[in-house]
Amino acid sequence: MLRVGLTGGIGAGKSTVARCFAALGAVVVDADVLAREVVAPGTAGWHAVVERFGPGVLTPDGELDRPALGRLVFTDPAARRDLNAVVHPLVAARREELVAAAPVDAVVVEDVPLLVETGMAPRFPLVVVVHADVTERVRRLVEDRGMSEGDARARVGAQAGDDERLAAADVVLDNPRRAAGSPDPLPAAVEDLWRDRLVPFERNLRERRVAAPRPRGGIRAQQQRVARLVARVAHAAGVGDRAVEPVDAAVLRGAPVEDVVELQLTVPSTADVARLEEVLAAAGFPRVVGEGDGALHGSADPGSPARLHVRVAGSPDRR
Template structure:
């Protein structure tokens, strides 16, 4: 409905050297509204900013170069010396990055697909705050080869950077969209185009019109991925309903290990009474789960995402 100020937020991540920029470029060419975490991190500590002044106060004037700009290697040498220094650095930069990200997100026109390009999305536990998380995956040895031979990075430096990031398993656990980048950049771009046309655009349009995506009804054999998907959706729903629910759990056929079922994840949300259930309708709809029916014992919402089949049963 027109009353929903609709945008959908897509979080894009992947290990260093995985090929995120190819996907970002493909989405941006198709009209995605780009919010670049790395760029924001640089902006908030440019010369003349309060951010840079705070860093100098915390770590000393030695972190500046001759021109008065931030000398990153020099800051890194001090900030990563120990846990306390790293926490101090984060306590200065994270709030500034968060505020600027919010500002840019708020400025996106209605109907936008906001692409939030975040290298450390998994490490920062940010996945539940997106309508959809896209992960670009490339095997670590291929990434190492790219970093060393294409970007000219020192091999030990490249190895330690890869090791410091989330594992493939951790990324897979949050991925709604898994883009495989083991071949040519064109093949990755083609996957991104297909995801844009077949998934992101319909998802955005469904959220805008308050429409649930069609649900599959055919029973299929048990898929071990259902448990991970259930957990991901539970986390997403918690992010949307906040402290208004007393429980959010994966229930129904897909929650039973080994059981064949139609591939639909059922989520039960328990609230104190139906006035609370009704007050959550807009947040759930904007978050990608429009209301599909109201009965005396539950409010049923369902996923607007054509690639993720979910029913949300809100009960008092």
């Protein structure tokens, strides 16, 4: 199973991409759908929201008045935190239930609007960001969803900025404004991504196979890729980012870019090397071979070749 995080700023086109993935056979877990489910009338989430915000956030038939609630929380950071404290744990629990029920060979696409804001990106072996610039997203919210420009800008401003979101992306699907009558580029882009990267990535994970290296380009892109891989390995291993470092740290200082990122994870003992084998494999790094007291893992992602040296503290340094 491959778990893919899908996100994008409001109005970017994330829902279109999710529908494309579903049509290709992905198991799509939509956080917005789950967020509605966990606050349906009579649920524990519904009671908690009404207790915090009062009956003014209900429609006459007892449903949550989502536009009214949205106006409250998107202009009040404290209210937004309170709402998130109710909804996010309930959504997370339901999401894990659905993922656990997916087939072992599934590509599970988890549609999470606030994936970056909630620090979830390192949990996924691959993150896809749907991108459109702020001006275009505001236009879509006003023209397509009937929001006022003030409400639209408040919604956009409550989310992560473009730079932060793009830094978390392994894949960026651009969705700019199109001329009238021009085709939507997203379905073809999603199909290419599915065929060329996600399907082989899932197969590699299931078969514990490392992907062959492919050329990469661009110092800045490489810096961001290294940072994402470090955060991903650290999260999977349950350690701080300082326990994971590039074997050739010069790559972060602007040295020539290599095709394969080399990382080193330092652990306390050989028992930790064994304990982390399956954990790292699930995060996208199946084991290749033993290395003295440690082990060599490799990336199963055909679009992001990497080697991960798991080293016991005090043993010879791979660098």
